[in-house]
Amino acid sequence: xxxxxxxxxxxxxxxxxxxxxxxxxxxxxxxxxxxxxxxxxxxxxxxxxxxxxxxxxxxxxxxxxxxxxxxxxxxxxxxxxxxxxxxxxxxxxxxxxxxxxxxxxxxxxxx
Numbered sequence: 001x002x003x004x005x006x007x008x009x010x011x012x013x014x015x016x017x018x019x020x021x022x023x024x025x026x027x028x029x030x031x032x033x034x035x036x037x038x039x040x041x042x043x044x045x046x047x048x049x050x051x052x053x054x055x056x057x058x059x060x061x062x063x064x065x066x067x068x069x070x071x072x073x074x075x076x077x078x079x080x081x082x083x084x085x086x087x088x089x090x091x092x093x094x095x096x097x098x099x100x101x102x103x104x105x106x107x108x109x110x111x
Contacts, residue, residue: 014027014028014029014030014031015027015028017105017111018102020049020052020053020055020056020102021052021053021056021057022056023055023056023104023105024104024105024111025052025066025102025103025104025105026091026102026103026105026111027100027101027102028091028092028100028101028102028103029070029100030070030095030096030097030099030100031092031093031094031095031096031099031100031101032067032092032094032096032098032099032100032101033088033089033092033093033094034083034086034088035096037081037083037086037088038083038084038086039081039082039083040058040062040063040082040083040084041054041058041063041081041082042079042080042081042082043079043080044077044078044079044080045068045072045077045078045079045080046077047072047076047077047078048068048072048078048100050080051066051067051068051078051080051082052066052102054066054080054082055082055102055104058082061106062084063082063083063084063104064083064084064085064103064104064106064108064109065082065083065084065085065088065101065102065103065104066080066081066082066101066102067080067081067082067083067099067100067101068080068081068099068100068101069098069099069100070096070097070098070099070100071098085108085109090103090108090109090111091103
């Protein structure tokens with residue numbers, strides 16, 4: 001069974017699989033392939049967990065990626081960007097010291 005989001009640490013363990021809101025995600029620490037990509041929603045989340053939860057609860061399962069500021073890993077508030085796939089790969093490859101993300105497992109990216 002995958003660990004719950006509370007158990008993730010980040011600088012999260014890169015490629016760690018976890019559950020949130022009935023969905024399975026993989027965390028990607030310090031990686032983001034589409035700076036300035038189209039958002040479904042942007043807001044300030046109370047925590048990384050709240051950011052991922054908002055993705056899990058987004059209507060019609062449209063949210064595929066939750067992106068947050070890596071500096072929020074210590075439990076601080078964070079900018080939270082909810083996005084669809086936006087033609088990015090399942091696994092981000094562009095290093096970023098500013099952002100981390102969680103990608104949902106689905107038919108495109110079953111992991």
